[in-house]
Amino acid sequence: MPDSSDRYDVEQSLRGDHDAFERIVGRYQADVAGRMWRFCRDHGVCEGLVQEVFVEAYYSLPSYRGQAPLLHWLRRIATRVGYRWLREQYRHRREQNEAEVVRAAAHQESQVDTVERVDWVHTMLARLKPRDRLVLTLLYLEECSVEEAADRTGWSISMVKVQAHRARKRLKRVLQENETKAAAANGTKRSAGDFLISERLSQ
Amino acid sequence: MNCWERFEAAARQASRESPPPIDVRGAVRRGLADAQPSVRPPGRSRPAPPRLAPWAAMSSVSAAAAALVATVALPIWNGLTDPLAGLVDVLTMVMQ
DSSP states (O other): OOOHHHHHHHHHHHTTOHHHHHHHHHHHHHHHHHHHHHHHOOHHHHHHHHHHHHHHHHHHGGGOOSSSOHHHHHHHHHHHHHHHHHHHHHHHHTTOOHHHHHHHHHHHHHOOSHHHHHHHHHHHHTTSOHHHHHHHIIIIISOOOHHHHHHHHTOOHHHHHHHHHHHHHHHHHHHHHHHHHHHHHHHSOOOHHHHHHHHHHHO | OOHHHHHHHHHHHHHHOOOOOOOOHHHHHHHHHHHTTTSOOGGGOSOOOOOOHHHHHHHHHHHHHHHHHHHHHHHHHHHHHOTTHHHHHHHHHHHO
8 A cells, every 4th residue: 555645646646746746856856866777777777767667657647556566667667668679779779789698798808896896797698689688677677576576577476487498598508608608709800898807906 | 606696696787887977858848849830739639539429310210111021921821831821721721
């Protein structure tokens, strides 16, 4: 059940009161930003996605029945917006050039610090199909349980389990391919990305 | 450590990563205000229920016409179902 302030602000927002909706945004934007960050990991993109979540939430308010807390409802919208973004990215990613792949391999090889390790995680996940990426993001980056992931995606629990199993299998294949590429990259001339990492390490 | 274990360890670090502070209150408000002239508040933005009266009237007229046609056509149809009835009747009369 939503708390009284949420219920009041939702009612006011439905009457067109933007101040009430601004209070809702203020209350939940940090949580939503945390979710979106795990999808995109880019400040500008994250800001745009959070904004999209709240605009979508505003126009979907009539469908909010008030049975679950408002935050849960917002998280479901955030998952939908994040998934949409993943699909757009997947379409663009097909044009990704080989240099970027080699650079990702170099990241994996060096594993210099947390930021780069996290970069590497996102680079590896970005190689998967949006559906696989979504389920692994929810299970590993957001640390959702299977039940939570089912609630957020609108899938059944068995569907989440099957999807997660397939996604893990595909990711393992991607990781192995990446290792092979990293070994090849080390054996041949060093890529520009590798060079930058070495420079950073030597500082 | 194999590549999957390495991934899981890095994913745990990624899950602990906190996003930079973001404040979209102004942007959301501007976005809603820009849409305001063309889009009404959500409470009133539900699509109007479809007008059923014209459809109900048309279906009533259609049902009445169908009933009329059925009333006229049924006796004719009954006559057509047994085309030899006239002949059989005459033969029966002759035999008697």
